[in-house]
Amino acid sequence: DAKTTQPPSMDCAEGRAANLPCNHSTISGNEYVYWYRQIHSQGPQYIIHGLKNNETNEMASLIITEDRKSSTLILPHATLRDTAVYYCIVGYKLSFGAGTTVTVRA
Amino acid sequence: GAGVSQTPSNKVTEKGKYVELRCDPISGHTALYWYRQSLGQGPEFLIYFQGTGAADDSGLPNDRFFAVRPEGSVSTLKIQRTERGDSAVYLCASSSWDRANYGYTFGSGTRLTVV
DSSP, rough: OOOOOOOOSEEEETTEEEEEEEOOTTTOOOEEEEEEOOOOOOOOEEEEESSOOOEOOSSEEEEEEESSEEEEESSSSSGGGGGGEEEEETTTTOOOOOOOEEEEEE | OOOOOOOSEEEEEOOOOOOEEEOOTTTOOOEEEEEETTTTTEEEEEEEEETTEEEOOOOOOOOEEEEOTTTSEEEEEEEEOOOGGGEEEEEEEEEOOOOTTTOOOEEEOOEEEEE
């Protein structure tokens, strides 16, 4: 499975969009990009996933570059409840890295 | 069931003892995964089942760890001769066969403490 690189932390103002980058330069052609988040002491929560096209659901949007070497998760209107560790993962094994700790501030 | 259920939620055991951790996946999900998460780190892949068979067990740290899924539904992670370093949260996840359209659903985990 390909490895991913994410910034270790990010602050975001409540009500603003949060853009979380992820690099996955060694991704294979058939590997999906998954985003999960984990709030303290809970299991990871699925957010969104995609292969080539941009995706949107009720939680977030996923923008994947044309060469698929990077992607961005967009939380359109961050709330305090969005404070969590966000993981970008590729491949079926879901090899989690350290993720990005997102802190939403009032 | 409505979600992935893991039991027990907490387990304290003495060093050297044997423990079993149970995972009930979402009904109909053919794929099942076990992960281990140490404090302050992301989940670490252990093993992946497709149906009854272990499709990939490359993440199991050593031969003290073993997992089964005899009927393709419930899975049990077994740890022999537990060590203090085995203390972690053990997470289970399941998914439909069609990973293209469905994500993976995680349980809340079992917190194992070896004293």
